[in-house]
Amino acid sequence: MQKIAICVSGGGTNLQAIIDAVANGTIRDTKIELVVSNKKEAYALERAAKAGIETACICPKDYADRETFGKEMVRIFDEHEIDLIVLAGYLVxxxxxxxxxxxxxxxxxHPSLIPAHCGMGYYGLKVHESVLATGNKVTGATVHFxxxxxxxxxxxxxxxxKVCEGDTxxxxxxxxMEEAExxxxxEAIDLIGQKKVTIVNGIAHIAD
Structure with a gap:
């Protein structure tokens, strides 16, 4: 059984998609062990609680430095014996x-086709504003390690x-979100849980 932790910062729509996919069997042999947020007010924590999933709030500002914050994250994931950490709208x-x-x-x-419209400063609506500003006709989403x-x-x-005329x-x-994320x-969580993913020389490969 694959044990996953999901990190969130906002409303948790991707979290809900994962919860639903585990429930309906799209994601096989997987348990959502923990949901972690950097914001106490994140609605995603309410979604997790309603689904009976343990939650934790770990805010970087509560720690002396990034290393101490990172050690606390490592500690809680190790404590729960997490196999896979999923960043689902985690703005840290x-x-x-x-x-x-x-x-x-x-x-x-990430809500674009990496390597386009990504990197520092590209998050949330900023990604889609960039896509529209450059006149892209196609955008999308990417799951990456x-x-x-x-x-x-x-x-x-x-x-x-597809980017449509008149899009905001x-x-x-x-x-x-609806068509890609x-x-x-x-799908990515299921593939990893089924041990169909290997990484060789920085490239992820999916077995048939």
Whole structure:
């Protein structure tokens, strides 16, 4: 049984997609062991509580430095024997100590087709504002493994989404979530749980 922890900062729509996918069997042999947020007011924590999932709030500002914050994250994930950490709308740069301790065991969902519209400063609506400002006709979402660089690391899954005439950042954000994010993030978790993913020379490979 794969035990996962999900890190969130906001409303938790991707968290809900994962909860639903575990419940309906789309994600197999997996238990959501813990949901962690950096914000006490995050609605995602309410979603987790309603589903009977243990929650924790670990705010970087409560710690002397990033290393101490990272050590606390490592401690709680180790304590729960987590196999995979899922960043689902988590607006915190992961401390290096956590990346190193859980190398190739942390994945992130980003609302663009990496390497476009990603990196420091590209989060939330800012991503979709950038897509519209550059006149892209296609955008999408990416699931990738996390390394020490923001929105970097081996790409696991991507799904394209059409940009429509008259789109606003809000309408585009919603379409990317509905057509891409809520599908490929559960799929990625299932693939990893079924041991179908290997990383060779920085490239993620999926077995048939």
């Amino acid at each position: 740069i992961i401390p290096e100590i956590l990346v190193q301790h859980y190398r190739n065991k942390i994945i992130n969902i 996390v390394d020490e660089v923001a929105d970097h690391g081996p790409i696991l899954l991507q799904k394209a989404v 950042p809000e309408t585009l954000q919603r379409r990317v 809520w599908h490929i993030l559960p």
